[in-house]
Amino acid sequence: MVAEGVLEIDRLSKRYGSVLALDEVSFELGVGELFGFVGPNGAGKTSTMRIVLGVLAADGGAVRWGGEPITFAMRRRFGYMPEERGLYPSMGVTEQLVYLAELHGMRAPAARAAAAHWLERLGLGDRGGEQLQKLSQGNQQRVQLAAALLYSPDVLVLDEPFSGLDPVAVDVMSAVLREQADAGISVLFSSHQLELVEQLCDRVGIIRAGRMLAVGSVAELRAGSAPRYWVDAPDAPAGWVAWVPGATLIRQEGSRVLVELATPAGDQSLLQVALTTGPVREFRRDLPSLTELFRSVITEEPGMSVATPGRVTEKAAR
């Protein structure tokens, strides 16, 4: 039994002509979870999101929400921000927000109130009467976000919401996404800004060439990679790292070395060997950033996934 409100993406497949765009893509989006979807261009992020929103039909697999196959009516509870921004350029900002809210089943008065609320919240309170095309790129993007949030969706699907934003707008966008997730809304978004994803997301999915390579929290992804340590033993002779079983020298910066260990337990012998050479000024675990994890996952041969894709429990602790 899948908990209420959990969005399951179950073995989605999609083929464009001879190109297999999605190859049994699976992951889950828990209630109130902020999920970052990362991968190189053309990896299948947009296709997956379009299938979730029903604007693209999958060749195989299923999308379920709360354990039930997703329907057209359910999708009206989803907010969507497409990769290619799409609104009417010559239509008024408030007017088109009200229109989109009504198309999602809201009545006009509620739609107007929601449009006013979100324009205010996103710092566009006084721009509602203007044509969209008169707004700057960043402000148009805020309107686009407002269009996705307007009708208080239960699930938000945002394709590259941060692209093209200035640092201030990035902060506003991050704050809004965090706030939405904290209010119990499930948020799925794709991005190439990996530091941002690392800092913002509860869980991350890495996709390449239509295959999910890794799914999990950043900590879980790290658990799958070999541990690395920075060691500063100034009196140690060159090549001392080779004395440690299972240790590989990755980099040397002056007297500091970056060492990769074959097993997590190897850290104790690394420290002992270092101490035998004299004083140890630094001994620090080097936690790989998402960017590094991403690189290592992406450059591996297909099929050699770091973490097993598939079911990872919904975020219950938060």
Place this chain on the structure above:
Amino acid sequence: MSSAVPDRSALSPRRAVYLIARRELLTRIRGKVFVIGTVVAVALIAVYALLQLLVIDRINTTTTFKVGFSGPATVLAQPVEAASPALGFKVHVSEIATDAQGRSDVRAGSLDALVDGTPGAPQVVVKTGIDPTLQAALASLAKQHMLSTDLSAAGLSPATVESQLNAVALRIDTLQPATAAQLQGPIIGFVMAFALYIFIGIYGGVIGQGVVAEKASRVVEILLSTVRPGQLLLGKVVGIGLVGLIQLGIIALCGLLFTVPTGVLALPGAAIGAVLIGVMWFVLGFILYALMLAATASLVSRVEEVSSATVPVTMLLVVTWLLAYVVAIPAIDAVTGGGAAPHGLATLTTVLSLIPPFTPVLMSIRMAAGEVPLWEGLLAILLVLGSIAGVTWLGARIYANSVLRFGARIRIRDALRR
């Protein structure tokens, strides 16, 4: 949080179509294109009506013939002058002393015609040629004069004979009285069909561009996450169609206001039935073609490519118009003219007018002429309604499959695939 569908996401298909149509209507009617287009069209009609008035006035003043009479033929001068108002032109008669003087006046152009000779055998001298109405009038008056002279010679009073002649009336029993609608019907049907042709040309283009503009701005991706392709397609067709009808209504109303009081156009009161039938075919025809245009337009991604993508549909429209011109109108002309239609033409017209893409134009012509049996008319309406349903389904499929594929033009075969 519940995955149950809450009330507020209930959006009936009718409301979806209504919302889409309303947006098209409101944004376009306030747009520059609509306002300027309507103002220009109304101004053109006003100018046309004004020109017509001026031209009619000039025609009225210039059709005066200056006719000189000399010799015995002078007795004809009075009857010619008396008869001229009934003949639709003015005659300015003058007596010319000599034949030679008259000839030189004609040559100089101060006379349009010189009549000399005897009343029974008048000779008319003109410079280059004679106006046919003037010629006919002169000939008939000469004959009448001859008759009066002969009657007098036989001892009868020409006045008595004339009054007896006038008393002879022809009683006419019409078995199938031609109504005003029947006489004006073919013209109205023709005008309505032509208006439909032009209207589809203009507003069908607007729909095609609207579809591609939505595709190009990618708004369609958000729309399709909440409404179905068929609803979006129908909403656009209804909304833009209404914009067109409103514009056409404004133009037609202004046209009537300008032309009826000035007498340029007489309002055919008895032809309202033909107009109503025309309006019905107008609406059905527009919906049918607009759906096809919208579906084919969705195959391309740039507004510049719309006209080439919609060529199959516009060709169909041109073919319809050719059929109307080459087959239907001659057949109807022959029948309403009292004769039999040329062999096979009537049957061909009947068959063609029951083929849905041709029906709106051909039927509006045929029904306005009043020669369509009821069952045939109803069948035609049913067939068109059925094909509208079919085209909506097929169009929605093409639309759904191509509207999110950007870039190169999509082949219709690929768009029809699942």
